[in-house]
Amino acid sequence: MAESSGDSGAAGHPPVLRVRGLTRSYGGRPAVQGLDLEVARGEVLGLLGPNGAGKTTTLRSIAGVLPLQGGSVEVAGCDLARSEVEAKRSLAWVPDDPRPFDALTVAEHLEFTAHLYGVEDHRERARVLLERFELAERTSALGSELSRGMRQKLAIAQAWLSNPAVVLLDEPLAGLDPRGIRGARTAIRELASEGTAVVLSSHQLDLVEAMADRLLVLSRGRVVFSGTLAELRAARAESSLEEVFLELTAEGDEA
């Protein structure tokens, strides 16, 4: 079994995101236990696991949303605990259910994000992103007027705008229509090709299979597999990711 306590990163590239011994518990119940991971520039890491495996907690901890209880997080050379603001400036976080501001228009969300992250000459980049995510005709719509899918697209566009070193996406395609899914997938690949490290969690195994360079499978807060899809298949007799996933996380499912 290719079980490991963590992730060794992509060979040949220096990691831009480095997590060591990440630990988090809620009221004594461990949610994440000693998780290690590294992601290099231009790499897409897929975070897999059943419900309650600790995927969202891991992403929130890396994003600085949850205070670190144990372990360390380093983003683009900045330690999250010591240089929180600098680390967050290199990072973009898209939660699974983004909540735009009701009183701001779509265009203003991008304007606000640009100033928040100190993005200069953001107008052209914002225009391109609005086109890419099919929001160009909705620039004057208020946050309260957007559908679930539109909110998701806007959040992804906001994340892209600051040109971050690391993007964290929690269920990025939830709520998107087929065209939106295709657009987001293309955008994620392009983002990675521009040198951004992407960590995405999803239940959609086909998406992860198609997009991720490496996989990290969690179960009950522990890493039960870390490696490429080819390594996973080589270590297992099962041919499909779904079968491997079900076997690896069987213990978590029963809980």
Next chain:
Amino acid sequence: MHPGLRALARLQRQAWRRRVLRSLRSPRGLLSALLILGLLGLWVGGAFLQAPLLDGSSDAGLRRQLAGVMLSALLLIAVVNGIAHRGVYLPPEELERLLSAPVPRADLVRYRLSRMLVRGLPFAAILGALLARNMPSPAHAWPPAALAILLIPIVAQLLALALSVSDGLASRLAARVPRGLLRLLLLPVLIGIPLILTEARELFPAGALDGDRARELLDHPLVRWGTLPLAPFTWAMAATTAAAALLRTAACVGVLVALYQLTVRLPIDFREVSIETSRDLAQRIARVRSGSGGVAAMGADSGAARRRMGWWAGRGPFGALVWLRSTELLRRAGRVVYVALLQLALAVFLGTVLVQDHAGGAVLVLALSTYHLSTTIRADLRADLDRMQEVKAWPLPASQTFLASVLPGALVAGLLVSGALVLRAALAGGVRELDLVLAAAAPVLALVWGCVENLSFLVAPVRFTPGEVGTLQSMGRVMLHSLANLAVVGLVVAPAVGVSLGTARLLGEGLFAQLAGLGAACAFALGLVGALSLLGGRALRRLDPSRVLA
């Protein structure tokens, strides 16, 4: 009513009881519930202990008029609600299921009405008893008074349905016209507040309602005609014998049943507007649940996007956040600006009429206005409970996030309070040095107040659950928060006042000494704001969104 709907109503009542009992099992839940019940008991008990508005010498006609005026005020609320909520409101979890269920539409109205009437019974019983105290025979007056209160949900639903005519065309027109009319009517009132206050001061020079003048007002023909639709109820409430009370109460029941039947039998297809109304209300409830009140609980419509805010605090991360909060205030405040101005007018009225002492009146206006406006004008971290993941990931120090969120609302509230203080001083005989000093200190006080409220919210966020399980507990916690906030603000303000008085005394008397005292107090208070921001930042970092997002 359809058996399925009856079963649903019964099961929901059971579920509600079960969940309330479960929430009472934890010590914290029990304590909060006991606290709110105790406070409610004190409030209701206090109301019963107060002397009735009319003494024993008043005649029956006057008593009926008073009851009519009170009931009319309550019905006015029903009318406003009826216009705001068209069709039949069904919560999101019921909407699609019930509209697609094989039940007659009239049964949906019955279902909704019966739930509202059952929920309204305790309220009707308490309020009815309070109203009945002013009648010749309170025991006889209580049942018809309670029945009159039950008119409110029926009239509101009747109006809401009537406004659904023509696929909501009537409702759309009605929703626009009254709001526009309301603004037109309110505008001169608000502009003429100084005149109204001056007039009010002459009407009530002693600082209390004059009995003879009140009788004159109640006996005015306009009041008589205005309360005529409620005559069956006020007539029943005025009964002095058991037989008369029984007969007249039976007539009231007849009126109520007739209105109920009319409401459920209106041949109106309310489905489309119900979906719209249910969505709007669900959004409003969600905003209130996320810790918002006042401005933050208001939605912004597409027309609001035309109102733009400048980047007045710079274009860095801090300035961006200040711009965001200012824009939220600008685009949402339209609907509550009148409430804020009325709150100020009330504070000025009380500070002018009730308190004879000039300084005492000014302090009363400062305290009352700051307290009310801190709730009304809020677009800060208290509105971000459901958005904490995004807020916490922003790339600026948490203390700056805290301060930038509090600053715009506090400044607006503070400046409004300053204006109210100057207005009150002008009405009370002229602006003195103390008024100017307090007016200058008002924004700082509002900032301190906003910091304390946000800090206590971040330390223990309260998710208000109107009409759901946990309402009592969350109300209890809200009250606890308010008391704690008042105590902390007092602790913060007291030394600032001490510094001010000490500085002024050292420098002797006169304007310079007062200004120096003010400067010292403001510097001290701003230092405290800095400290509160650091603490607020710390609380924001510690806040775990996964605990409050559920």
